[in-house]
Amino acid sequence: xxxIPSPEPRxxxxxxxxxxxxxxxIGFGIIGTFLLLAILAPFVAPFDPVQQNPDLRLTPPxxxxxxxxxxxxxxMLSRVIWGARIDLQITLLGVLFPFIIGTIVGTVAGFFGGIxxxxxxxxxxxxLAFPFLVLMLSVIAILGPGLTxxxxxxxxxxxxxxxxxxxxxxxxxxxxxFAVAAQSLGFSRTRIMFRHLLPNALAGxxxxxxxxxxxxxLNGAAISYLGLGVQPxxxxxxxxxxxxxxxxxxAWWIPFFPGVSIVxxxxxxxxxxxxxxxxxxxxx
Amino acid sequence: MxxxxxxxxxxxxxxxENESRRLLRDxxxxxxxxxxxxxxxxxxxxxxxxxxxxxxxxxxxNMHITGGDxxxxxxxxxGLPEREMINLRGRRIGMIFQNPTSHLNPLIRIGDQxxxxxxxxxxxxxxxxxxxxxxxxxxxxxxxxxxxxxxxxHEFSGGMRQRAMIAIALACDPEILIAxxxxxxxxxxxxxxxLELLVELRRKRGLSIILITHDLGxxxxxxDRIAVMQEGRIVETGExxxxxxxxxxxxxxxxxxxxPSFEAKAAGxxxxxxxxxxxxxxxxxxxxxxxxxxxxxxxxxxxxxxxxVSLEIMPGETVGIxxxxxxxxxxxxxxxxxxxxxxxxxxxYAGDPITATSTLTRxxxxxxxxxxxxxxxxxxxxxxAETLREVLLTQGETPKSGIDAxxxxxxxxxxxxxSFLNRRPGSLSGGQCQRVGIARALAVNPxxxxxxxxxxxxxxxxxxxxxDLFRDLSDRLGLTLIFIAHDLAxxxxxxxxxxxxxxGRIVETGxxxxxxxxxxxSYTADLIAAIPNIDPDRPLAxxxxxxxxxx
Numbered sequence: 001x002x003x004i005p006s007p008e009p010r011x012x013x014x015x016x017x018x019x020x021x022x023x024x025x026i027g028f029g030i031i032g033t034f035l036l037l038a039i040l041a042p043f044v045a046p047f048d049p050v051q052q053n054p055d056l057r058l059t060p061p062x063x064x065x066x067x068x069x070x071x072x073x074x075x076m077l078s079r080v081i082w083g084a085r086i087d088l089q090i091t092l093l094g095v096l097f098p099f100i101i102g103t104i105v106g107t108v109a110g111f112f113g114g115i116x117x118x119x120x121x122x123x124x125x126x127x128l129a130f131p132f133l134v135l136m137l138s139v140i141a142i143l144g145p146g147l148t149x150x151x152x153x154x155x156x157x158x159x160x161x162x163x164x165x166x167x168x169x170x171x172x173x174x175x176x177x178f179a180v181a182a183q184s185l186g187f188s189r190t191r192i193m194f195r196h197l198l199p200n201a202l203a204g205x206x207x208x209x210x211x212x213x214x215x216x217x218l219n220g221a222a223i224s225y226l227g228l229g230v231q232p233x234x235x236x237x238x239x240x241x242x243x244x245x246x247x248x249x250x251a252w253w254i255p256f257f258p259g260v261s262i263v264x265x266x267x268x269x270x271x272x273x274x275x276x277x278x279x280x281x282x283x284x
Numbered sequence: 285m286x287x288x289x290x291x292x293x294x295x296x297x298x299x300x301e302n303e304s305r306r307l308l309r310d311x312x313x314x315x316x317x318x319x320x321x322x323x324x325x326x327x328x329x330x331x332x333x334x335x336x337x338x339x340x341x342x343x344x345x346n347m348h349i350t351g352g353d354x355x356x357x358x359x360x361x362x363g364l365p366e367r368e369m370i371n372l373r374g375r376r377i378g379m380i381f382q383n384p385t386s387h388l389n390p391l392i393r394i395g396d397q398x399x400x401x402x403x404x405x406x407x408x409x410x411x412x413x414x415x416x417x418x419x420x421x422x423x424x425x426x427x428x429x430x431x432x433x434x435x436x437x438h439e440f441s442g443g444m445r446q447r448a449m450i451a452i453a454l455a456c457d458p459e460i461l462i463a464x465x466x467x468x469x470x471x472x473x474x475x476x477x478x479l480e481l482l483v484e485l486r487r488k489r490g491l492s493i494i495l496i497t498h499d500l501g502x503x504x505x506x507x508d509r510i511a512v513m514q515e516g517r518i519v520e521t522g523e524x525x526x527x528x529x530x531x532x533x534x535x536x537x538x539x540x541x542x543x544p545s546f547e548a549k550a551a552g553x554x555x556x557x558x559x560x561x562x563x564x565x566x567x568x569x570x571x572x573x574x575x576x577x578x579x580x581x582x583x584x585x586x587x588x589x590x591x592x593v594s595l596e597i598m599p600g601e602t603v604g605i606x607x608x609x610x611x612x613x614x615x616x617x618x619x620x621x622x623x624x625x626x627x628x629x630x631x632x633y634a635g636d637p638i639t640a641t642s643t644l645t646r647x648x649x650x651x652x653x654x655x656x657x658x659x660x661x662x663x664x665x666x667x668x669a670e671t672l673r674e675v676l677l678t679q680g681e682t683p684k685s686g687i688d689a690x691x692x693x694x695x696x697x698x699x700x701x702x703s704f705l706n707r708r709p710g711s712l713s714g715g716q717c718q719r720v721g722i723a724r725a726l727a728v729n730p731x732x733x734x735x736x737x738x739x740x741x742x743x744x745x746x747x748x749x750x751x752d753l754f755r756d757l758s759d760r761l762g763l764t765l766i767f768i769a770h771d772l773a774x775x776x777x778x779x780x781x782x783x784x785x786x787x788g789r790i791v792e793t794g795x796x797x798x799x800x801x802x803x804x805x806s807y808t809a810d811l812i813a814a815i816p817n818i819d820p821d822r823p824l825a826x827x828x829x830x831x832x833x834x835x
Binding site: 176177178180181182183184185186187191195196199200 | 618621623645648649651652653655656657660661662663664665674675678679721724728
């Protein structure tokens, strides 16, 4: 027999990426860059982010101020760099707490079923019955404004989606033979839940967490805009976008650069999320 | 006789980024008019791929025909444009699949699914199509065609669904029917009915059939010619009697030798050791119920999975529990493992009731279970070593320092190389996974092993190896083995005593040889008779009500 003929010509439009882990590399690159900027902010930022300079109000981007200045004459580049500190913290903690709580609740509810499941599911229904922001605002209003309150509110309100995702996975997994096998081998329930079921259920929530990052960022901005989160004059991208909106016709650069930063960071997280869930799912 | 379908030195290659594998190599076949050709081979041998290539439905766009030709009459199939393929599929070649449940649309009435093909391919009006569909349902053996026409797939049993699939395939009056493992998912008695239906359809309509299966018994009972596939090649083809009585290729010989046929030696009657007069398990009038789902206005009725089951299992005994799906075999296994609550009656393990926590702890240390689906039974995230180590740690009998050595020993016992320790289930074959499953059961250092359909998902040659392993282990370690299977031939080879279950009750029990030679219940007799024998001259017995077709 003849050898294998050459494969059919492939579409030129098809994106050829150099390696399998391209997403991981780019994602890590983006987040790593922001992380570095955040850590090195005092050294990298050319100006003090809160130093007002009335002479330089609303200067368009130039060599001295590459991102321009805002309505108080503060250097936008420095503010964006300093903002990375707060925003990375908001995204990481704002996703981490709900993720952990939701994962534990979902696992327990799915595994035990019955009355435990019913109770948690009804609590979730109650939480979901209120608009997300309204519930957040009332929690923050009780605790008093500030970032700590924001994290607590996120944890109290945000866990429901993770709990539902994980619970659904656990319900499917616990009927699988390996779960029954673990039971028949006398493993403890905690062990079955967290060693056997949970690792197999995580992939979906990791991806969700990475896309949740964007929502958390925007929530943080909304809360700060209402004066309940990050307090001015601290540089935070969400507030910067919010403040810049009134100048958008005269000074497009004020909302533009922080906005782009949010989008790029979100893109980085979603690439990372995809790559992570691939790696997590790879079982060879 | 001019062949209806010719496959001529066909090769199919899988091409991805940087790998290329030949999945089919120079396959040549001929199918004559109203002939039944059996295509046999183990999973991965390329039999399904061959058939899907014939109807132009390659499972992946990365697969290409790289040589050879397929001709249907005078038409060459590989060159046909998709428009004409659509007309050919269904109209000239019909296909039925292994799992009728997933290939029937659950939201469309059975009758409408048949009509769809009738109207599309034969251009019938709705009224004519309905009439024809009812006629077809009658032909494939539905008891009340006009009523069944309006039913949905979930209202039928597996066997009836497969009949519905056949009716859909026949709707377009094809010349060729490709049946891909049509009876694998069905019970033996139902399997016998479906196979009989296929033979009858061939006789009545002059249909040519390609029957894909891994069971040589099925082929022996229904086909005229057999083609044996291995690793993408056809290694042997011939008239069935000639091929089965004098196989040429070593692979065919191995397959025939592995077939758990009735001629094989019956299991040794190693009488239960009389040293322990106390039974391991004593089951008295056991009843297990599952909560049922009632409608809004109907009372909830519990489903009774086991009703009045009484059984004693002696130490060192090898007991086979057989029955069709839904007969309660698996429920019985799970109940005596203490995994399913008991509604009434009593189960005692070594004299103590299993409902007591202390007994349950003992069971966890002394009874181990091997599951049906080898892939599902292992945690996909854990390596073989992690899986075994975890059991050894939990059992706490092996000192921590000896655990690694013990893992190695366990793999030796089940005949796996120690290099498998760092592999995950995803990179193992079905047979290898099952061996790991058995190693895990042995890690418990059990007195009793409960094997729930542990070989049902494996290819015949692998099946034979695993059964040998079980036999060897139970002899060597003096284990009590409770072996659950729907395949009576396997039980006969392995077990000294057999228990037949039907609808949650034990209908017959006794020494294997006796039960098989003289079944006292008609149900047992039906089960035994329905097993397709590898000897083509022992016709398939007709189970139950089926109509006579053999002369």
